[in-house]
Amino acid sequence: MKVLEQVRFDDKGLIPAIAQDFETEEILMFAWMNQESLSLTIKKKQAVYYSRSRKKLWFKGEKSGHTQFVKAIYIDCDCDVILLKVEQIGGIACHTGRKSCFFQKLDKDNWVNVSKVLKDPKAIYG
Template identity: 80%
Template sequence: MSVLEQVKFDDQGLIPAIAQDYKTSEILMFAWMNKEALSLTIEKQQAVYYSRSRKKLWFKGEESGHTQIIKEIYSDCDQDVILLKIEQVGGIACHTGRASCFFQKLDNNSWVTTTKVIKDPKDIYG
C-alpha cells in the first residue's frame, strides 16, 4: 500500500496540513491538501496545498516567492492530519505579510494582534 493510500482523506478528499518551522517549531500556517497536493509535496519537496475557495492546487509561494521547502513530513496517529516541518523562504508564511498566520491572541475576550507585518501585502502581491 502506498503512503498516499495510508493517509485518511475526508469525504471531500482533503486532509488538514500544518506547516511548522523546522528550526524553531513555531506553527506557521494551516491549510488543506488533496491527494495530488500531498503527492506533489512529497515529489517536489516543496509545499503544495489545495485551495478550497479557488478549488485548485496552490503551490505555496507561486505568487509571493515565499515557498516552503520540506524538511520532514509527519502524519498523526490516526493518519488524518499532516505535519510539514519546513524552511520558510523569505520568512513570511502569511498572506498578511507576517511570519505566521497565528498572530491574533485572545486576551480579555478580545483578539489582539501580537506580531508586526514584515512586508506589506501590496508589495508582495501587487
C-alpha cells in the first residue's frame, strides 16, 4: 500500500494513533498502530490497533463490542502521528466504561474524575 511508505513509524515499528469522535470532536483514546494494523484499518474502515502489552493486533471492540468505525484518517505534518475520526459504537471507548479515556482533569494538585462510568467494566468484560 503506497500511502504506508509515507508513514514514519518509530524504531519499534509503531506510530501513535489518536481516536476522535467524528461528530463531537471529543478525543476518545490514544493507542499504537503498526504497519499491519494501519493497513487493516484503512482496508476495513474499522479501528485496529497494536497492543504493546499483548504484542498482537487489537481489533477495537473485539471483546467489549465497542467497535470504532473509521470515517476519516489524518496524518500530522511530520507523518509520525495518526488521527482517526471514528463513530464509536456503544458510546464507550475506555476500558473503564467511560466515553473517553481522558476523564481525569488536573485540579490544582489532584487528578479529578470529570466523567461518569456509563457501564460497569465487569458487565462489559465479565
